[in-house]
Amino acid sequence: MKPVCTTCPYCGVGCGLLASGDGSIKGDPDHPSNFGRLCSKGAALGETLGLEGRLLSPQVNGAPTDWDSALDLVAGKFSAAIRDHGPDSVAFYVSGQLLSEDYYVANKLMKGFIGSANIDTNSRLCMASTVAGHKRAFGNDTVPGNYEDLDLADVIVLVGSNLAWCHPVLFQRIQAAKAERPEMKIITIDPRRTATTDGSDLHLSISPDGDAALFNSLLAEIARQGRVDQNYVDFHVNGFEQTLSAAQATDPEDTGLSADELQLFQDLWIGSEKVVTVFSQGVNQSVGGTDKVNAILNCHLATGRIGRTGMGPLSVTGQPNAMGGREVGGLANMLACHLDIENADHRKAVQEAWRSPTICTKPGLKAVDLFRACASGQIKALWIMGTNPAVSMPDADAVSQAIKTVDFSVISEVVEHTDTSVMTDVQLPATAWGEKTGTVTNSERRISQQRAFLPAPGETRPDWQIICGVARRMGWAEAFSYHSPAEIFREYAALSWQAAALGCDFDISGLSGISDANYADFQPVQWPIPSESPGADRFFGAGGFFHSDKRARMVPIKATPDILQHGNTFRLNTGRIRDQWHMMTRSGKSPRLSQHQSEPFAEIHPKDADELGLRSDELLEIKSATGRAVVRARITDRTARNTVFTPMHWSGANSAFGRVNVAITSVLDPFSGQPALKGGQVKLRRF
Ligand code: SF4
Numbered sequence: 001m002k003p004v005c006t007t008c009p010y011c012g013v014g015c016g017l018l019a020s021g022d023g024s025i026k027g028d029p030d031h032p033s034n035f036g037r038l039c040s041k042g043a044a045l046g047e048t049l050g051l052e053g054r055l056l057s058p059q060v061n062g063a064p065t066d067w068d069s070a071l072d073l074v075a076g077k078f079s080a081a082i083r084d085h086g087p088d089s090v091a092f093y094v095s096g097q098l099l100s101e102d103y104y105v106a107n108k109l110m111k112g113f114i115g116s117a118n119i120d121t122n123s124r125l126c127m128a129s130t131v132a133g134h135k136r137a138f139g140n141d142t143v144p145g146n147y148e149d150l151d152l153a154d155v156i157v158l159v160g161s162n163l164a165w166c167h168p169v170l171f172q173r174i175q176a177a178k179a180e181r182p183e184m185k186i187i188t189i190d191p192r193r194t195a196t197t198d199g200s201d202l203h204l205s206i207s208p209d210g211d212a213a214l215f216n217s218l219l220a221e222i223a224r225q226g227r228v229d230q231n232y233v234d235f236h237v238n239g240f241e242q243t244l245s246a247a248q249a250t251d252p253e254d255t256g257l258s259a260d261e262l263q264l265f266q267d268l269w270i271g272s273e274k275v276v277t278v279f280s281q282g283v284n285q286s287v288g289g290t291d292k293v294n295a296i297l298n299c300h301l302a303t304g305r306i307g308r309t310g311m312g313p314l315s316v317t318g319q320p321n322a323m324g325g326r327e328v329g330g331l332a333n334m335l336a337c338h339l340d341i342e343n344a345d346h347r348k349a350v351q352e353a354w355r356s357p358t359i360c361t362k363p364g365l366k367a368v369d370l371f372r373a374c375a376s377g378q379i380k381a382l383w384i385m386g387t388n389p390a391v392s393m394p395d396a397d398a399v400s401q402a403i404k405t406v407d408f409s410v411i412s413e414v415v416e417h418t419d420t421s422v423m424t425d426v427q428l429p430a431t432a433w434g435e436k437t438g439t440v441t442n443s444e445r446r447i448s449q450q451r452a453f454l455p456a457p458g459e460t461r462p463d464w465q466i467i468c469g470v471a472r473r474m475g476w477a478e479a480f481s482y483h484s485p486a487e488i489f490r491e492y493a494a495l496s497w498q499a500a501a502l503g504c505d506f507d508i509s510g511l512s513g514i515s516d517a518n519y520a521d522f523q524p525v526q527w528p529i530p531s532e533s534p535g536a537d538r539f540f541g542a543g544g545f546f547h548s549d550k551r552a553r554m555v556p557i558k559a560t561p562d563i564l565q566h567g568n569t570f571r572l573n574t575g576r577i578r579d580q581w582h583m584m585t586r587s588g589k590s591p592r593l594s595q596h597q598s599e600p601f602a603e604i605h606p607k608d609a610d611e612l613g614l615r616s617d618e619l620l621e622i623k624s625a626t627g628r629a630v631v632r633a634r635i636t637d638r639t640a641r642n643t644v645f646t647p648m649h650w651s652g653a654n655s656a657f658g659r660v661n662v663a664i665t666s667v668l669d670p671f672s673g674q675p676a677l678k679g680g681q682v683k684l685r686r687f
Helices: 067-085 100-112 129-136 148-152 168-180 210-222 232-235 240-248 261-272 289-302 322-327 344-354 367-376 394-404 463-473 485-501 514-519 608-610
Strands: 004-007 017-018 026-027 090-094 119-123 155-159 186-187 202-204 275-279 312-315 380-386 408-413 428-429 438-442 447-448 570-576 602-605 619-623 628-635 641-646 682-687
Touching: 004 447, 067 090, 067 380, 067 408, 067 428, 067 463, 090 100, 090 367, 100 119, 100 322, 100 344, 100 438, 100 485, 119 367, 129 289, 148 275, 148 312, 155 261, 168 312, 186 261, 202 261, 210 240, 210 261, 210 289, 232 289, 240 289, 261 289, 275 289, 289 312, 322 438, 344 485, 367 394, 438 485, 485 514, 602 608, 602 619, 608 628, 608 682
Parallel strands: 090 119, 090 380, 155 186, 155 275, 186 202, 275 312, 380 408, 408 428, 570 641, 602 628
Antiparallel strands: 004 017, 017 026, 438 447, 570 682, 602 641, 619 628, 619 682
8 A cells, every 4th residue: 555645743843754554654755854764753653543542432520421511511610611701711732742723723612712811731831932033033933944955054053952853853954964065063051062063063062041152152253343234233133233233242252162272163153155944853952042032043044044045043853743723823823824912913814814702902822821820720711732741841730730730620631541641630632643633743844744544543633623622512513514624724824814914924726726735745845935936935034024124133132051050059951852852742652752762861071970978879969949860870981060961751550750851840931932841940868
């Protein structure tokens, strides 16, 4: 039987796959994001297709029930909460694992029919600071370049990214480019030594949170060397002088680098026009995440190195559909198609397109505040879709308690027992990857399809069907009468025409008339797609920003390095390992992948270990005011002094002690609301 073209369910690289029902999975040589390459996780997908541990029927209070009873109960409870306490008494917490069609209908139900914006997503933990930084600089959440720039750049700077483990196929792509052009330089900026720094020409071990000081210093040096692209700035950029003044006030020592290291970096960046600056969670997941993003964008805007071949800033997203979620309005502060909640014209356009009875008028609760509102009793009914906040949120014990506090909670899940699902009143069985069809968008704005190649097991249903089932029972049958994901896709593609007419970047209106047959045959394509053919493949090479005056904004940044470090605490840095994904509900099924790292661990510097009387492989307690985790100590000088790194994959389901996010307090970036998951303050002791 001919294999099905689909897309990997793991990271935001969005690799194309050829998958068969017998479990054979290969890289798709024709997919333009990976050209057949796969990483270890993608290659092991065939080992993860078994049904053990799956949620296969609706459950109420732990007992199986039928779909009608479960959906009637959910609709009734949400309707009652809205009637008695108003629309802001309910909330959805959704996921970058959802397909765009699922995400779109969840967002439509909450923002256009319930009339609240209390829908946020685990993407808030992933790249909300990039969204805020893009919007400040560009006027919209626009990724200017694409992966091809990595093939063509002369200098690639990786900031806060262990790309070799977290986005391995992009790192393979960079290494292939370097093999062809050895003069190309790879620079990695990370306080830790990682597999990525091992494969780089230059590793700059900056102070934690030293990124803004580094890029401010770079901007000052660009000006000092007379390398500002004055023509580009004059025609396309506001805020240059104030931003440069702020940059010149930065103390280069705040980077934690020597003068020689700093000069080498600056000379490489300034000396090569084709520079791509790739940034990821080390930038986003911090209390100054949005400022770090803008410090990077400032340097590209000042030099006009944006939106042209082989150059530009490039955010790489963690989840397979973090970008699609942004596009269909999955964040509490956005409407569909990158439209703004706080803009009356935007709200009007969305409400008219949806023919909805209402529309939210203010941003809703972002992830951390959403669970705080659960704890305080404001939220009376909560629906979690495809995510496990009892493990993944900071201050995870408090989040667990908050979920238990809500009067009525429901989860749509593929797994029968997760740390979160066991606390909810209703569990709704969703189809998993390989069993459903819909679109996702990867980090280079490329929309691809995930396609079903397996039958839906048990009584599972696609998320969009589950959401529509509840919406119809709440009285909105006509607006949620979709028969297929293609119908949903056509609707938001049509809405994007209005978004583009209002000056937004997200335009896929050329696909608004896509037939069912063409949707079934959907080929990977980058937006914008203003007509039946794609538009320009890069943004901003000749200006054309999305602020009302069409000019970009450089944003003055006050560098505040290591602002979370205080007292005798250690700085806790969390992240991914090469062969696991999120809470391991899928990747943990592969024996091959589990061999790589079989238990939770922490990397700690030898001198710190000495002071703690700790030997390698002994147990280490990581403790803060909010909770504690116990993990195996790995003593290594790859981690800097006074810091400790530990992976975030282990949950209560696979380790009694490794749930590390219990020990991270909820400190937020003030612009994006993204938690500083790389800035925990903890005490350590031999256990
Ligand atoms: Fe999947 Fe990411 Fe690996 Fe590609 S790089 S195969 S998208 S996990």
